[in-house]
Amino acid sequence: MIQVEHLSKSFQIRKRQAGLKSSLRSFFVGKSENIQALDDLSFTIETGEIVGMIGPNGAGKSTTIKILSGILVPDSGTCTVLQYCPWKSRKEYVKKIGVVLGQRSQLFWDVPVEDTYGLLKDLYDLSPHEYLDSLQELIQMLSLKELLPVPVRQLSLGQRMRCEIAAALLHRPQILFLDEPTIGLDAISKTAVRRFIRELNQRRSTTVILTTHDMKDIESLSTRILLVGKGKLLLDGSLEELRHRFGHIKEVSFRTAEPIILPKGAKILEQTEYRTRLRLDLKSCSLNQLLLQLSQNGGIEDLAVEENSIEEIVAQLYQQYNII
Amino acid sequence: MKKIGALFKLRFLIGLQYRTAAFAGIITQFAWGSLSILLYHAFYQTNPEAFPMSFSQLSSYIWLQQGFLALFMIWSMENELFDLIHQGSIAYELVRPMDLYDFWFIRSMAVRLAKTVLRCFPLFLIASVLPFPYSLVLPTAPLPLLIFLLSLLLAWINVVAFCMLIYISAFYTLSAMGIRMIAVTMVEFLSGALIPLPFLPDSIRFLIEWLPFASMQNAPLRIVIGEILQTEWLNILGLQLFWAVILILLGKKMMKKALDRIVIQGG
Numbered sequence: 001m002i003q004v005e006h007l008s009k010s011f012q013i014r015k016r017q018a019g020l021k022s023s024l025r026s027f028f029v030g031k032s033e034n035i036q037a038l039d040d041l042s043f044t045i046e047t048g049e050i051v052g053m054i055g056p057n058g059a060g061k062s063t064t065i066k067i068l069s070g071i072l073v074p075d076s077g078t079c080t081v082l083q084y085c086p087w088k089s090r091k092e093y094v095k096k097i098g099v100v101l102g103q104r105s106q107l108f109w110d111v112p113v114e115d116t117y118g119l120l121k122d123l124y125d126l127s128p129h130e131y132l133d134s135l136q137e138l139i140q141m142l143s144l145k146e147l148l149p150v151p152v153r154q155l156s157l158g159q160r161m162r163c164e165i166a167a168a169l170l171h172r173p174q175i176l177f178l179d180e181p182t183i184g185l186d187a188i189s190k191t192a193v194r195r196f197i198r199e200l201n202q203r204r205s206t207t208v209i210l211t212t213h214d215m216k217d218i219e220s221l222s223t224r225i226l227l228v229g230k231g232k233l234l235l236d237g238s239l240e241e242l243r244h245r246f247g248h249i250k251e252v253s254f255r256t257a258e259p260i261i262l263p264k265g266a267k268i269l270e271q272t273e274y275r276t277r278l279r280l281d282l283k284s285c286s287l288n289q290l291l292l293q294l295s296q297n298g299g300i301e302d303l304a305v306e307e308n309s310i311e312e313i314v315a316q317l318y319q320q321y322n323i324i
Numbered sequence: 325m326k327k328i329g330a331l332f333k334l335r336f337l338i339g340l341q342y343r344t345a346a347f348a349g350i351i352t353q354f355a356w357g358s359l360s361i362l363l364y365h366a367f368y369q370t371n372p373e374a375f376p377m378s379f380s381q382l383s384s385y386i387w388l389q390q391g392f393l394a395l396f397m398i399w400s401m402e403n404e405l406f407d408l409i410h411q412g413s414i415a416y417e418l419v420r421p422m423d424l425y426d427f428w429f430i431r432s433m434a435v436r437l438a439k440t441v442l443r444c445f446p447l448f449l450i451a452s453v454l455p456f457p458y459s460l461v462l463p464t465a466p467l468p469l470l471i472f473l474l475s476l477l478l479a480w481i482n483v484v485a486f487c488m489l490i491y492i493s494a495f496y497t498l499s500a501m502g503i504r505m506i507a508v509t510m511v512e513f514l515s516g517a518l519i520p521l522p523f524l525p526d527s528i529r530f531l532i533e534w535l536p537f538a539s540m541q542n543a544p545l546r547i548v549i550g551e552i553l554q555t556e557w558l559n560i561l562g563l564q565l566f567w568a569v570i571l572i573l574l575g576k577k578m579m580k581k582a583l584d585r586i587v588i589q590g591g
Contacts, residue, residue, distance in 0.1 A: 011587060066415060066588060069419055070418065070419065071415045071418040071419065071586075071588065072586065072588065073583075073584055073585070073586070090418070091421050091422065091423060092421070094418075094419045094420065094421050095421045097419070099415075099416070099419040101415055101416065104412070104413045104415060104416060105413070105416075106416040108334065108338065110338050110341045110342075111334065111337050111338055111341065115334055115337055116334075118330065118333070118334070119330050119331065119333075119334045121330075122326050122327050122329070122330030123327060123330070123420055123421065123422065124421060125326070125421075151341075
């Protein structure tokens with residue numbers, strides 16, 4: 001459904017030191033630097049998949065989404081989505097996709113949400129029947145009923161994001177691109193957005209591609225992860241694979257009656273006088289060994305062993321690939 | 325057509341959110357028009373023969389100019405469009421199934437029309453009941469009115485097509501402030517917004533009348549007050565059409581080039 005081959009894109013950034021003097025100098029000698037935003041990126045995505053793109057800021061996630069949705073033109077490489085080349089047949093192509101950019105708004109600020117929807121209906125040439133059908137469904141799935149008559153400037157961020165997502169879906173696109181859809185939202189709104197995306201994917205088998213920094217998004221949504229760093233695709237796999245790959249690392253927290261000496265392979269994350277939280281690499285120190293040592297040191301009062309959290313895994317990945 | 329209607333409707337709704345602004349606009353334009361007419365009145369008293377049009381024609385010119393201000397004024401550009409480019413929200417404009425030039429063109433036309441419709445009627449109503457020769461006098465025959473409306477439409481298109489060039493220049497310069505200020509000042513003079521073009525000395529007037537700016541407000545206003553003779557109508561409309569086509573083609577070309585190398589500001 002989506003085929004990306006050898007995509008590259010670079011940007012020019014003009015640099016100058018802060019301050020008046022260098023500001024004046026930059027009139028005459030401009031320094032510009034080439035930033036490689038995407039560097040030979042290739043992947044394929046099938047119909048009905050939910051794919052999460054992760055990577056540090058500036059890794060090229062948003063650029064990828066923008067190229068895939070026809071907004072940006074790459075320097076080189078090809079890209080076929082639903083038989084279209086996004087930037088060449090943009091006008092036709094964008095009827096089939098929905099785009100939500102978490103940091104921007106597509107709703108008209110001064111008028112009620114429903115007025116923006118009315119405009120979108122005509123821009124996408126929806127019949128009154130199609131429009132009402134799809135609006136009803138979205139109202140029910142995202143609980144928008146109370147929000148429609150409210151001017152956009154008076155909505156909270158969470159409410160607005162729900163309306164933004166609905167705006168991107170009125171024309172029932174086959175693919176939904178979400179660039180940081182949960183940015184800045186509270187826990188409840190985040191859960192609502194996630195639940196909705198899952199439901200949409202199941203109901204209409206809409207293909208969803210999202211970028212995020214919140215690993216909970218990934219945990220609850222995506223079956224597949226693309227890790228992007230410095231414009232390159234570093235890893236393409238499922239969450240399970242990742243977990244397995246880092247499965248030998250556990251987080252152990254415990255309380256002891258007396259201070260203890262730690263075994264090799266354990267790295268302290270947090271320590272107070274008697275309470276310790278550490279990361280344990282099972283390859284160099286088994287759980288047995290740790291327990292033995294702890295009990296020798298005086299009684300264990302409390303103990304918890306946890307899987308390495310996905311946040312940790314990603315942080316380790318970033319470090320491993322040296323992309324921060 | 326449906327899209328034009330939808331954009332117009334939305335703009336009209338947005339305009340209605342700010343009723344006080346519209347009301348204040350009416351008052352301002354009425355005051356401005358009155359002052360201009362009084363100023364010219366003083367000149368006319370010295371020597372009415374020195375002017376190329378009668379005082380009554382001039383009054384009508386000014387009232388129509390004030391009423392259709394939002395349609396004609398180059399300076400009332402859409403800051404939203406500049407912000408879209410500067411802040412990067414243009415990304416959303418590009419995921420709509422429309423050519424961006426057409427989209428913005430229609431949108432600009434809609435904005436101007438919505439503003440005009442909200443404001444012009446009270447002004448025209450008051451201006452037409454003023455005592456002669458200060459009042460607004462429209463031709464009673466249908467033909468001149470029809471030609472006027474045609475010319476008005478072309479003027480409106482010319483104004484929007486010219487503004488589009490300035491919007492698009494923001495893709496290249498990021499802040500179009502400089503270009504905008506020069507363009508606005510220049511066009512104010514060349515389009516007859518400051519002084520009706522017939523008032524200019526013949527030598528430069530002849531040249532200016534051929535420029536695209538004369539096709540903006542000068543043409544329809546002079547047609548409707550009867551200053552342009554019937555034999556000239558087709559030439560004027562032809563010239564307006566010519567400039568509209570040129571400006572639109574130029575704008576489309578610039579837009580296409582800009583979008584090939586577009587950068588979304590702010591990530």
